[in-house]
Amino acid sequence: MGIGSSSSSNPESIAMALAKAKEVAASAPVVVFSKSYCPFCTKVKQLFTKLGASFKAIELDVEGDGADVQSALAEWTGQRTVPNVFINGKHIGGCDDTLALEKSGKLVPLLTEAGAITGSASKTTMTA
Numbered sequence: 001m002g003i004g005s006s007s008s009s010n011p012e013s014i015a016m017a018l019a020k021a022k023e024v025a026a027s028a029p030v031v032v033f034s035k036s037y038c039p040f041c042t043k044v045k046q047l048f049t050k051l052g053a054s055f056k057a058i059e060l061d062v063e064g065d066g067a068d069v070q071s072a073l074a075e076w077t078g079q080r081t082v083p084n085v086f087i088n089g090k091h092i093g094g095c096d097d098t099l100a101l102e103k104s105g106k107l108v109p110l111l112t113e114a115g116a117i118t119g120s121a122s123k124t125t126m127t128a
Protein backbone atom coordinates (compact mmCIF):
# COMPACT_ATOMS: atom_id res chain seq x y z
CA MET A 1 0.00 0.00 0.00
CA GLY A 2 1.70 3.21 -1.12
CA ILE A 3 1.55 6.65 0.34
CA GLY A 4 -1.63 8.34 -0.80
CA SER A 5 -3.55 5.11 -1.03
CA SER A 6 -7.15 5.59 -0.04
CA SER A 7 -7.94 1.96 0.61
CA SER A 8 -7.11 1.90 4.31
CA SER A 9 -8.68 3.81 7.18
CA ASN A 10 -6.22 6.60 7.89
CA PRO A 11 -7.02 10.21 8.81
CA GLU A 12 -6.49 11.30 5.22
CA SER A 13 -8.90 8.80 3.72
CA ILE A 14 -11.46 9.58 6.41
CA ALA A 15 -11.16 13.28 5.56
CA MET A 16 -11.85 12.40 1.93
CA ALA A 17 -14.75 10.20 3.01
CA LEU A 18 -16.15 13.07 5.09
CA ALA A 19 -16.23 15.32 2.04
CA LYS A 20 -17.97 12.54 0.12
CA ALA A 21 -20.46 11.85 2.94
CA LYS A 22 -21.41 15.54 3.08
CA GLU A 23 -21.82 15.71 -0.68
CA VAL A 24 -23.90 12.51 -0.84
CA ALA A 25 -26.05 13.48 2.18
CA ALA A 26 -27.19 16.59 0.31
CA SER A 27 -27.54 14.93 -3.11
CA ALA A 28 -31.17 13.77 -2.77
CA PRO A 29 -34.23 14.72 -0.70
CA VAL A 30 -33.76 11.55 1.37
CA VAL A 31 -30.44 9.76 1.80
CA VAL A 32 -30.03 6.55 3.79
CA PHE A 33 -26.52 5.37 4.61
CA SER A 34 -27.27 1.68 5.00
CA LYS A 35 -25.87 -1.84 5.06
CA SER A 36 -27.47 -4.42 2.81
CA TYR A 37 -27.87 -6.99 5.62
CA CYS A 38 -29.05 -4.58 8.32
CA PRO A 39 -32.66 -5.23 9.43
CA PHE A 40 -33.05 -1.68 10.81
CA CYS A 41 -32.02 -0.32 7.42
CA THR A 42 -34.56 -2.56 5.69
CA LYS A 43 -37.23 -1.30 8.06
CA VAL A 44 -36.47 2.36 7.37
CA LYS A 45 -36.29 1.82 3.60
CA GLN A 46 -39.62 -0.05 3.70
CA LEU A 47 -41.16 2.84 5.65
CA PHE A 48 -40.07 5.37 3.02
CA THR A 49 -41.40 3.08 0.28
CA LYS A 50 -44.72 2.70 2.12
CA LEU A 51 -45.00 6.48 2.41
CA GLY A 52 -44.27 6.86 -1.30
CA ALA A 53 -41.07 8.76 -0.62
CA SER A 54 -38.14 8.44 -2.98
CA PHE A 55 -34.79 7.88 -1.33
CA LYS A 56 -31.17 7.25 -2.18
CA ALA A 57 -29.58 4.32 -0.33
CA ILE A 58 -25.82 3.94 -0.01
CA GLU A 59 -24.92 0.42 1.08
CA LEU A 60 -21.74 0.91 3.09
CA ASP A 61 -20.94 -2.82 3.12
CA VAL A 62 -20.86 -2.78 -0.68
CA GLU A 63 -19.04 0.53 -1.30
CA GLY A 64 -15.26 0.22 -1.46
CA ASP A 65 -14.78 3.16 0.90
CA GLY A 66 -17.80 2.26 3.08
CA ALA A 67 -15.76 1.81 6.27
CA ASP A 68 -14.21 5.25 5.87
CA VAL A 69 -17.58 6.83 5.11
CA GLN A 70 -18.98 5.18 8.24
CA SER A 71 -16.12 6.61 10.33
CA ALA A 72 -16.63 10.01 8.74
CA LEU A 73 -20.36 9.88 9.53
CA ALA A 74 -19.53 8.99 13.15
CA GLU A 75 -17.25 12.02 13.40
CA TRP A 76 -19.69 14.35 11.68
CA THR A 77 -23.06 13.24 13.10
CA GLY A 78 -22.01 11.48 16.32
CA GLN A 79 -23.78 8.39 14.99
CA ARG A 80 -21.79 5.32 13.99
CA THR A 81 -24.68 2.93 13.36
CA VAL A 82 -26.69 2.44 10.21
CA PRO A 83 -29.19 3.39 9.01
CA ASN A 84 -28.01 6.98 9.12
CA VAL A 85 -30.83 9.04 7.63
CA PHE A 86 -30.74 12.53 6.11
CA ILE A 87 -33.77 14.50 4.92
CA ASN A 88 -33.20 17.68 2.97
CA GLY A 89 -29.50 17.40 3.83
CA LYS A 90 -30.32 17.46 7.54
CA HIS A 91 -29.25 14.67 9.86
CA ILE A 92 -32.30 12.82 11.21
CA GLY A 93 -30.73 9.84 12.99
CA GLY A 94 -31.28 6.10 12.84
CA CYS A 95 -34.24 3.75 12.50
CA ASP A 96 -35.66 4.55 15.96
CA ASP A 97 -35.43 8.30 15.33
CA THR A 98 -37.14 7.99 11.94
CA LEU A 99 -39.94 5.81 13.34
CA ALA A 100 -40.44 8.26 16.23
CA LEU A 101 -40.78 11.12 13.73
CA GLU A 102 -43.43 9.15 11.88
CA LYS A 103 -45.29 8.38 15.09
CA SER A 104 -45.35 12.06 16.02
CA GLY A 105 -46.72 12.96 12.58
CA LYS A 106 -43.65 14.97 11.62
CA LEU A 107 -42.11 12.66 9.05
CA VAL A 108 -44.52 13.10 6.14
CA PRO A 109 -44.40 16.93 6.31
CA LEU A 110 -40.60 16.76 6.34
CA LEU A 111 -40.59 14.39 3.35
CA THR A 112 -43.07 16.57 1.49
CA GLU A 113 -41.10 19.73 2.17
CA ALA A 114 -37.94 18.01 0.98
CA GLY A 115 -39.66 17.00 -2.27
CA ALA A 116 -39.37 13.28 -1.59
CA ILE A 117 -43.13 12.86 -1.79
CA THR A 118 -44.69 14.28 -4.92
CA GLY A 119 -48.17 14.13 -6.36
CA SER A 120 -51.26 13.41 -4.32
CA ALA A 121 -50.69 11.98 -0.87
CA SER A 122 -51.95 8.41 -0.86
CA LYS A 123 -53.00 8.56 2.76
CA THR A 124 -55.12 11.68 2.48
CA THR A 125 -58.74 11.05 3.39
CA MET A 126 -61.38 13.40 2.05
CA THR A 127 -64.52 13.72 4.07
CA ALA A 128 -67.48 15.29 2.33
Ligand SMILES: N[C@@H](CCC(=O)N[C@@H](CS)C(=O)NCC(=O)O)C(=O)O
Nearest residue numbers: 038039040081082083094095096097
Ligand atom coordinates in the same frame (compact mmCIF):
# COMPACT_ATOMS: atom_id res chain seq x y z
N1 LIG B 1 -31.10 1.69 17.36
C1 LIG B 1 -30.42 1.76 16.08
C2 LIG B 1 -30.01 0.37 15.66
C3 LIG B 1 -29.10 0.37 14.46
C4 LIG B 1 -28.08 -0.78 14.50
O1 LIG B 1 -27.88 -1.42 15.54
N2 LIG B 1 -27.43 -1.00 13.36
C5 LIG B 1 -26.35 -1.96 13.29
C6 LIG B 1 -26.45 -2.78 12.01
S1 LIG B 1 -27.88 -3.83 11.99
C7 LIG B 1 -25.02 -1.22 13.21
O2 LIG B 1 -24.92 -0.14 12.65
N3 LIG B 1 -23.96 -1.84 13.76
C8 LIG B 1 -22.63 -1.27 13.69
C9 LIG B 1 -22.00 -1.49 12.36
O3 LIG B 1 -22.56 -2.13 11.45
O4 LIG B 1 -20.86 -0.99 12.20
C10 LIG B 1 -31.37 2.43 15.07
O5 LIG B 1 -32.51 2.66 15.43
O6 LIG B 1 -30.96 2.78 13.96
